[in-house]
Amino acid sequence: MSHVLEIRGVSSGYGEAIILRDVSLTIAEGEIFALLGKNGMGKSTLLKTALGFLRARSGAIHLLGQDVTGREPYKVARLSLAYSPQEGALFQELTVEENLRLVQPAGRRLQAGIERISEYFPIIRQRLDQKAGTLSGGEQKMLIISRALLVEPHLILIDEISEGLQPSVIDRLADILRRERQRTGVSILLVEQNVTFALSVADRYAILKIGEIAAAGRVTGPETAASVHAHLRI
Amino acid sequence: MAEMSVTATGSRFARNRVFWVLGLACVSLAIIGAGPFLFDTYTVNILVRSFLYAATALTVDILWGYTGILTFGQSAFFGIGAYAAALTFTHFGFSTEMALLALVAGVAVSAAVAAIVGWISFWHGASSLYVAIVTLALPIIVVQLLYTGGTFTGSSSGLVGFEAFDLSVEAWFWITGSALVVLTVGGWFLVNSDFGRVLVALRENESRCTYLGINAPRLKILLMVVAAVIAALAGYGYASYTVVVAPEIASFVFGTELVIWVALGGRGTLIGPVLGTVAIDFISAYLSGNLPYVWKLIVGIIFVVVIVALPEGFLPVITRAGRWLSGCFRHAPKIVQSGSVALSLAEPPSTVGEGAGQPAVSVKSLGKRYGSSTILDGVDFTASGSEILSIVGPNGAGKTTLMRCLSSGTERSAGTVFFYGADIGRLPPYSVTALGVGRSFQTTSLFDTLTVAECLRLARFRLQRPAFWRRDQRLVLPPAAMRVVVATALDTQLTTEARHLSHGQKRALELAMVLALEPRVLFLDEPTAGLTKQERTLIGSILVDLTRREALCVLLIEHDLEFVREISTRILVLHQGKVLLDGSVQEVVESEIVRSIYAGHVKPETGETRL
Numbered sequence: 001m002s003h004v005l006e007i008r009g010v011s012s013g014y015g016e017a018i019i020l021r022d023v024s025l026t027i028a029e030g031e032i033f034a035l036l037g038k039n040g041m042g043k044s045t046l047l048k049t050a051l052g053f054l055r056a057r058s059g060a061i062h063l064l065g066q067d068v069t070g071r072e073p074y075k076v077a078r079l080s081l082a083y084s085p086q087e088g089a090l091f092q093e094l095t096v097e098e099n100l101r102l103v104q105p106a107g108r109r110l111q112a113g114i115e116r117i118s119e120y121f122p123i124i125r126q127r128l129d130q131k132a133g134t135l136s137g138g139e140q141k142m143l144i145i146s147r148a149l150l151v152e153p154h155l156i157l158i159d160e161i162s163e164g165l166q167p168s169v170i171d172r173l174a175d176i177l178r179r180e181r182q183r184t185g186v187s188i189l190l191v192e193q194n195v196t197f198a199l200s201v202a203d204r205y206a207i208l209k210i211g212e213i214a215a216a217g218r219v220t221g222p223e224t225a226a227s228v229h230a231h232l233r234i
Numbered sequence: 235m236a237e238m239s240v241t242a243t244g245s246r247f248a249r250n251r252v253f254w255v256l257g258l259a260c261v262s263l264a265i266i267g268a269g270p271f272l273f274d275t276y277t278v279n280i281l282v283r284s285f286l287y288a289a290t291a292l293t294v295d296i297l298w299g300y301t302g303i304l305t306f307g308q309s310a311f312f313g314i315g316a317y318a319a320a321l322t323f324t325h326f327g328f329s330t331e332m333a334l335l336a337l338v339a340g341v342a343v344s345a346a347v348a349a350i351v352g353w354i355s356f357w358h359g360a361s362s363l364y365v366a367i368v369t370l371a372l373p374i375i376v377v378q379l380l381y382t383g384g385t386f387t388g389s390s391s392g393l394v395g396f397e398a399f400d401l402s403v404e405a406w407f408w409i410t411g412s413a414l415v416v417l418t419v420g421g422w423f424l425v426n427s428d429f430g431r432v433l434v435a436l437r438e439n440e441s442r443c444t445y446l447g448i449n450a451p452r453l454k455i456l457l458m459v460v461a462a463v464i465a466a467l468a469g470y471g472y473a474s475y476t477v478v479v480a481p482e483i484a485s486f487v488f489g490t491e492l493v494i495w496v497a498l499g500g501r502g503t504l505i506g507p508v509l510g511t512v513a514i515d516f517i518s519a520y521l522s523g524n525l526p527y528v529w530k531l532i533v534g535i536i537f538v539v540v541i542v543a544l545p546e547g548f549l550p551v552i553t554r555a556g557r558w559l560s561g562c563f564r565h566a567p568k569i570v571q572s573g574s575v576a577l578s579l580a581e582p583p584s585t586v587g588e589g590a591g592q593p594a595v596s597v598k599s600l601g602k603r604y605g606s607s608t609i610l611d612g613v614d615f616t617a618s619g620s621e622i623l624s625i626v627g628p629n630g631a632g633k634t635t636l637m638r639c640l641s642s643g644t645e646r647s648a649g650t651v652f653f654y655g656a657d658i659g660r661l662p663p664y665s666v667t668a669l670g671v672g673r674s675f676q677t678t679s680l681f682d683t684l685t686v687a688e689c690l691r692l693a694r695f696r697l698q699r700p701a702f703w704r705r706d707q708r709l710v711l712p713p714a715a716m717r718v719v720v721a722t723a724l725d726t727q728l729t730t731e732a733r734h735l736s737h738g739q740k741r742a743l744e745l746a747m748v749l750a751l752e753p754r755v756l757f758l759d760e761p762t763a764g765l766t767k768q769e770r771t772l773i774g775s776i777l778v779d780l781t782r783r784e785a786l787c788v789l790l791i792e793h794d795l796e797f798v799r800e801i802s803t804r805i806l807v808l809h810q811g812k813v814l815l816d817g818s819v820q821e822v823v824e825s826e827i828v829r830s831i832y833a834g835h836v837k838p839e840t841g842e843t844r845l
Contacts, residue, residue: 039742138793169629
């Protein structure tokens with residue numbers, strides 16, 4: 001099985017501050033991977049470094065079989081991937097449909113995609129002409145997921161998607177991600193605070209602690225949850 | 235975590251900067267003192283005018299560079315001051331009394347006009363473009379008035395040859411030069427004081443400021459009035475010195491030139507605009523004789539080149555080059571890291587426990603419509619002091635809109651809202667905050683270039699007025715805010731700028747800021763989103779503690795049902811803009827309808843989502 005994301009010995013940070021130290025991580029094709037950890041441990045920094053928003057001080061990054069180390073983010077984004085940062089992922093002044101059209105030009109494929117996604121989130125079809133900024137916090141998260149799923153990418157990287165979603169939608173989200181993986185073979189990297197949700201959907205996980213991977217492994221069952229919680233407590 | 239480690243050197247650095255600035259001021263004063271003996275009369279003559287222009291440019295820099303108020307109208311105030319002198323001296327002759335009268339008239343008229351302009355530009359709901367347009371119109375109006383004044387104002391040819399102060403050119407040079415130095419140093423202390431941080435906060439996120447109880451329109455009007463008075467004084471000096479006034483000095487061309495000089499010198503640096511104005515005016519005076527029309531073209535081209543190549547203006551580039559060369563040249567008045575900050579606890583508020591059992595929040599038939607769609611409809615509920623009322627409901631039910639309608643009187647379309655018996659009517663957010671209401675935001679809404687300590691100090695604005703001339707090294711917080719700050723390790727990052735924080739720490743800072751307001755009624759919109767389980771638990775216990783000990787009333791929007799169950803005294807369920815259920819925790823959690831529309835597979839006995 002080939003790797004869609006391979007991070008080898010990466011260090012990175014802002015200004016004089018080093019946030020990540022020698023982090024290595026791989027995600028296989030069709031795998032759902034959960035990156036866990038407390039606040040300020042470097043989870044979002046890792047995503048930003050992988051996508052070129054931050055330059056890695058050392059190490060190498062491969063995405064979908066290509067060496068993207070030091071590549072400009074807009075060039076990285078041309079690969080078959082979808083990335084949703086934690087803040088400012090949507091264009092607030094554009095409508096729901098326009099936000100979707102940014103990744104898929106108008107046409108039959110957009111219509112088909114909107115139909116498919118509205119099966120998961122009916123509000124997308126109902127609110128196509130509404131400005132994204134007027135959606136509630138949770139509805140905006142649904143739009144973010146929809147946009148990521150729309151173009152059927154090979155890799156999705158999402159930063160804290162469950163924040164602000166109502167419990168029943170979080171439940172549904174786990175089903176949706178698994179079904180999309182089944183259908184298209186997409187790989188997904190989730191950065192999450194909601195451990196219960198993350199472990200309910202992921203195949204493997206890693207815990208970042210002060211810029212280093214403190215623990216990693218396969219999600220097997222309740223014992224995984226117990227060990228993850230133990231790690232997050234200290 | 236190894237974040238920016240500036241704390242240790244910060245304080246010493248800040249003190250060094252004060253010495254640097256005062257030292258530089260003394261050197262400047264010495265140069266001005268020696269000026270008439272060093273330069274020829276023509277140079278001295280021109281520099282007096284340049285100094286007066288520079289003082290006006292300084293006010294543009296404080297308004298535009300620091301506070302973000304783009305103004306083209308400072309020329310109008312300069313003109314008002316100048317014409318106050320010229321008209322008085324022409325029509326009533328010159329005497330000490332008349333000089334004083336003209337001064338008072340110029341200051342009073344410009345202050346009144348600035349207050350009116352400020353009110354038009356900044357009233358609640360005005361967009362940030364208003365001020366640019368209004369200040370562009372103002373000089374045009376003033377010039378038209380001067381034109382229509384006939385022989386009284388001298389119309390287009392202005393007034394010439396009136397009698398004024400009997401002072402030598404050297405005396406004028408000393409007076410205007412030292413006034414400029416004093417003004418620049420005063421401006422430096424102002425923008426680097428705690429109050430200066432408030433100005434930056436207004437520029438970065440004015441709406442958040444109003445929810446921290448800061449009367450943003452009033453502060454901006456006040457600033458405009460002060461800037462107008464300084465410009466009028468400069469104009470008064472100009473008329474008295476040159477004994478020539480023409481409508482051009484009040485025109486929007488001059489107003490725009492001031493903006494250009496500020497941009498060329500380095501917006502937001504004070505010294506840049508001052509030196510830039512003096513240099514440009516001085517050189518142009520020399521060159522305009524030799525190259526009368528070409529000179530304007532040259533300035534225009536330089537401006538375009540600078541905007542494209544050096545968008546920050548000359549000064550930041552020069553200081554950066556200087557710093558790069560010497561490594562120790564550090565007096566540039568740029569945004570500074572506030573030094574080390576000492577945390578201390580505030581006295582408990584006098585209102586502690588007053589609200590226990592009283593109706594803290596009372597909402598009657600509240601409605602909100604956007605165009606044809608109804609977001610909230612007939613919402614009724616009350617909450618008493620020492621209660622944690624959680625508001626749950628599906629995404630899009632109107633929860634955040636409800637909080638918006640409660641924290642600002644201008645938001646709702648129907649209904650009434652009372653806090654401890656006080657009707658919020660149509661009060662703006664800062665007045666609602668003054669009633670003791672604190673609101674946190676769902677999407678992080680902070681001040682990017684302010685440090686953690688400065689953000690928290692901003693939240694204390696209402697309780698501890700910031701100083702105009704210095705920066706406080708202490709940060710006084712109430713116990714609840716202190717506990718959040720310490721528990722989330724924000725106390726180790728007090729000098730870190732907010733934009734460098736992780737998302738979770740931003741959320742924690744948001745919460746600490748609201749708690750620092752010492753509210754009696756607290757609105758929290760998903761306060762624990764993005765925080766870990768342990769941090770959530772801790773924040774839950776802080777909230778419970780606050781309601782028990784200080785009889786605070788908390789309204790909480792949360793999706794973490796387990797968290798809601800643990801700390802709430804009551805739960806309100808919103809669905810499609812209406813109150814679906816208002817009951818005890820037990821009633822709501824066991825309700826079949828809540829499970830079907832909202833919770834999904836949550837098991838009531840554990841509250842854990844299924845694995």
